[in-house]
Amino acid sequence: xxxxxxxxxxxxxxxxxxxxxxxxxxxxxxxxxxxxxxxxxxxxxxxxxxxxxxxxxxxxxxxxxxxxxxxxxxxxxxxxxxxxxxxxxxxxxxxxxxxxxxxxxxxxxxxxxxxxxxxxxxxxxxxxxxxxxxxxxxxxxxxxxxxxxxxxxxxxxxxxxxxxxxxxxxxxxxxxxxxxxxxxxxxxxxxxxxxxxxxxxxxxxxxxxxxxxxxxxxxxxxxxxxxxxxxxxxxxxxxxxxxxxxxxxxxxxxx
Numbered sequence: 001x002x003x004x005x006x007x008x009x010x011x012x013x014x015x016x017x018x019x020x021x022x023x024x025x026x027x028x029x030x031x032x033x034x035x036x037x038x039x040x041x042x043x044x045x046x047x048x049x050x051x052x053x054x055x056x057x058x059x060x061x062x063x064x065x066x067x068x069x070x071x072x073x074x075x076x077x078x079x080x081x082x083x084x085x086x087x088x089x090x091x092x093x094x095x096x097x098x099x100x101x102x103x104x105x106x107x108x109x110x111x112x113x114x115x116x117x118x119x120x121x122x123x124x125x126x127x128x129x130x131x132x133x134x135x136x137x138x139x140x141x142x143x144x145x146x147x148x149x150x151x152x153x154x155x156x157x158x159x160x161x162x163x164x165x166x167x168x169x170x171x172x173x174x175x176x177x178x179x180x181x182x183x184x185x186x187x188x189x190x191x192x193x194x195x196x197x198x199x200x201x202x203x204x205x206x207x208x209x210x211x212x213x214x215x216x217x218x219x220x221x222x223x224x225x226x227x228x229x230x231x232x233x234x235x236x237x238x239x240x241x242x243x244x245x246x247x248x249x250x251x252x253x254x255x
Contacts, residue, residue: 101127108184111219115227123176128154128183135186138193139253146252153252157245158182164241169229177228182245185221188213189246193253201254210250218243 100119136147162178192213222239
C-alpha cells in the first residue's frame with residue numbers, strides 16, 4: 001500500500017509540474033506575451049488618435065521615425081466647411097472685388113467722372129456677365145427672347161474692338177480688359193431696355209432717348225479705354241466703333 005501511495009504521489013507531482021511548465025503565466029513565455037500585448041495596444045491607440053482631429057489651436061505632431069517630430073498642418077484648415085464636406089471660397093479668393101465693381105459702375109454711370117487706370121485695367125468679368133444677363137432679362141420682360149443675340153454680339157464686338165485698339169495703340173490691351181469695359185458699358189443699355197419694357201420707344205421721343213443712351217455708352221467706354229491705353233486726343237476715334245456696337249443693342253431694344 002505504501003508503495004502505491006508513493007507512486008500516486010509521484011504521478012500527481014509530475015502532472016502538476018508539467019501543467020505549470022505549459023502555462024504562459026510563468027517564465028520567459030509570460031514576459032514575451034505581456035510585451036507583445038502592450039505593443040499591440042500601443043499601436044492600436046496611436047492609429048486611433050491619428051484618425052481624430054486634434055484640439056483647436058493645437059498643432060499635431062508626427063514622428064519622423066528617427067527620434068524627431070514634425071508639425072502637421074493645422075486643423076481645421078482655412079475656409080468654411082460645408083455640410084457636403086467641401087470648402088467654400090470667399091469672393092476675394094475667386095478674384096471678385098466688390099469695391100472695384102462699384103467704382104467701375106459709378107464711372108460708367110457718370111461719363112464726366114475720371115477713370116482710374118489701375119482699376120479699369122483689371123480683367124473683371126463678374127459685373128459684365130451680370131449686366132448681359134440683366135439686358136436679356138429686361139428684353140424678355142418686353143416679350144423679346146434675345147439672350148443668344150446679346151451674348152453673340154458681345155463676343156463679336158469684343159473681338160472687333162480688341163483688334164482695333166491693338167492697331168491704334170502702341171500699348172497692348174488684353175481681350176479680358178476689353179470685354180470687361182464693354183460689359184460695364186452695357187449698364188445704360190439695361191436702363192433703356194427696362195424703359196422699353198414699360199413704354200413703347202418706337203417714336204420720336206424713343207428714338208432720341210435711344211440715341212442719347214448710345215452716346216452715353218460710347219462716351220463712358222471710350223473714356224475708360226483712353227485712360228487705360230494713354231491715348232490722349234483719340235477719344236472720338238475710339239468712341240465711333242463703340243457707338244456702332246451699342247447702336248446694334250439699341251436696335252434690339254427699340255424694335
